[in-house]
Amino acid sequence: MAITVLFFASLADAVGIRELSLSHVSGDTVASVRNRLVETYPQIAEFTPTLLYAVNEDYADEDTPVPADTTLALIPPVSGG
Amino acid sequence: MAITVLFFASLADAVGIRELSLSHVSGDTVASVRNRLVETYPQIAEFTPTLLYAVNEDYADEDTPVPADTTLALIPPVSGG
């Protein structure tokens, strides 16, 4: 009953972590998981205004549900191409 | 004191010639040379409504002068690409 969280690019540099596992809480959404992460890693807060999210590789809103055994990616503005 | 005339594609097929040499006449223009050609090769007439012309490899108008030792190309509508 865990959530896998992925960090990328500038956010991974800021947090110093690329992937972590988090306990799942009943009723979790993107926002609730993100808020728990900010408690542990306050440096995430400055990224949140421009952060996008993906749940199991689909772009998601803040109120998208995050079930157990889900991968949540925190996605800084992309710059591929 | 000659003019080289070039024929291409459908016009070359119709005339049965790809290149010929013509005597130059003082004051020759694209139109005057074309008209002399039509006298000899009346099958050119049906092409003239859509024909373009080039004098020494530059697109030309009917009243563009054609000096001696010039190459005049009779250019059916192009279809490259």
Add this chain to the structure above:
Amino acid sequence: MLIRVTSEQLHPQEAIDAVRQNEAGAIDVFLGIVRNSNKGRAVNHLVYEAYPSMAEKTMLELAEEAVERFDLTGSAVLHRTGRLEIGETSLLVAVSAGHRAATFEAGHWLVNEIKRRVPVWKKEVWADGEEWIEGPESLGIERAPASIQDS
């Protein structure tokens, strides 16, 4: 449909061969190339990072949407990751269609959407530092998260 995120060099001929069809009269190919400068600053090299599985998924969705929208006969999207030197190809997009107008429009649309949606990030490395280039700066527009989150 050829879709790939890879640390290996990208070869245009492979993408062209992937979209060439007997019904296609036109192929458009786009290459994103590492420039030697950005905003007046000399670039030494770039480092691309991707969320590979989601990047490939998003590239496939966009390639399929392009085929639908522009009535293409084929599409291919490849993105390189890792360290890229000046002049190397970071992005390779190829589309084919019956006629040319659709290929230019589809190619341009597809590259724009890839830059908006595919989870890939670019780090510029200069002689004296480095920086992640992100979002609005790389797009040259205001960020529009609402439409990005539409999907």
Add this chain to the structure above:
Amino acid sequence: MLIRVTSEQLHPQEAIDAVRQNEAGAIDVFLGIVRNSNKGRAVNHLVYEAYPSMAEKTMLELAEEAVERFDLTGSAVLHRTGRLEIGETSLLVAVSAGHRAATFEAGHWLVNEIKRRVPVWKKEVWADGEEWIEGPESLGIERAPASIQDS
């Protein structure tokens, strides 16, 4: 600037290498391909005829004009002549620029102008006959000789 009328096969990589510059962030490549049908009729093969010296001259003029108009860092135009089978490349155009929008616009403009102005003709050969495809039919528009004769 790479400009060529040739009966040899066209290789996209050669055109790409010719326009790749350290200042270029984007390359667009267009390939005109022999389709297996036209207006519902099955095509066996095509034969392209050119006025080679004038074709190369016109291609060079257009490639230079594209560089001016779209602020390109490079351009290349190659046209094949002779017999071409289904799937073979008849026209190859490559342009490079600092950014992508200019390459798509320049590529499309250049291909349109090539089809309007370069003295090359295409003959379709079917199982039971053949025909020169000329001008308006190949362009799908009314002929506009006035603007063509402007130069």
